[in-house]
Amino acid sequence: MSLESIRRQIDEVDSEILKLLKRRVELASAIGELKRKLSMPISDPAREANALARMVSEARAQGLDAELTALTFKAIMGLCKKVQERTRVAFLGPRGTFSEEAALKAFLSEGALLEPLATLSGVFDAVERGSVDYGVVPIENSIEGFVGETLDLLTASDVKVCGEVEVRVNLNLIAKPGTKLEDISVVLSHPQALSQCRSFLRRVLHNVEVRECSSTAEAVKKAVSSDRVAAIGSSLAAVIYGGEVLMRNIEDFKDNCTRFLIVGQKKIERAIGCKTSVIFEVPNTPGSLYKALSPFALRGINLACIVSRPVKDKPWNYMFYLEFEGDDEKCLEELKERASYVKILGTFGKLN
DSSP states (O other): OOHHHHHHHHHHHHHHHHHHHHHHHHHHHHHHHHHHHTTOOSOOHHHHHHHHHHHHHHHHHTTOOHHHHHHHHHHHHHHHHTTTOOOEEEEESSTTSHHHHHHHHHHGGGTOEEEEESSHHHHHHHHHHTSSSEEEEEEEETTTEEOHHHHHHHHHOOOEEEEEEEEEOOOEEEESTTOOGGGOOEEEEOHHHHHTTHHHHHHHOTTSEEEEOSOHHHHHHHHHTSSSEEEEEOHHHHHHHTOEEEESOOOSOTTOEEEEEEEESSOOTTOEEEEEEEEEEOOSSTTHHHHHHHHHHHTTOOEEEEEEEEOTTSTTOEEEEEEEESOOHHHHHHHHHHSSEEEEEEEEEEOO
16 A cells, blocks of 8 residues: 555545534534523533543553543543533733643633733733633742742632642743754743753853743744744744744753642532632731641641742731642631631632
């Protein structure tokens, strides 16, 4: 069998796949119309999880890659949900940021309409106004720590924490196609990305000028349109802006991850696990923080994280952002009794 003959067969299979996808979308649309008539919820997380598990099991039985099969069927489910109920999700733009990767990971199976916004405050505002259903915001990097602006916006906003998603931060050196490593005179990126690649820059590009940009995606966009300029960014940004990846995975620490919170007003049923997040203040007196946290220790409840943040209108006073495992209401009541201020941000699970 010749190469051209095999390729023709592949084209025929692709056409059949598209016909089947169209049929699946039509059936999903019919289900959506029927559920609306019966006043039933459009989304059915339990059925979706079972269907996905069945497809993964069948893929393994047929010798196919289970992880890629899961991603494929999440995308197919998302394609179908677009004709049933469109979920709108805002993230910190521009296109090609790790925030977009987080939004894709969390909402691929929803067929969500993703909207890049210029600022974190813009993401929170869009959720509060109801122009989007959810927002995806960075909360913590495993190397650089917590994002102070997100903590401040959680304090000031009325949105709830509805879920979380983790993204592995793989940083790449990206430039205009055809650029050689020895041609590079300038490297662009976000300050955090630059700091996460210090060893690489010192070892490989020690003679180049380093400049900061507002985001890794913006850096890639600029580099691809310039001569002798490279950027540090995601492979997604390279695809979106037409850049060539000169070197992959140049970050200093290979287990570098960023955690994102999903904020909104509606619970995400398909999220796995249970954590609760709160913001609280305690009197500036000896032992006040110990007293506030002691109920958690006495009940054997694990504190997933706790971090302090300055109170803007009270110099040298601090609030605390806390996440704990579970949703123990008794602990929350005791925290309210011992703290001068408590704001419950939400109980949520993880999206994979």
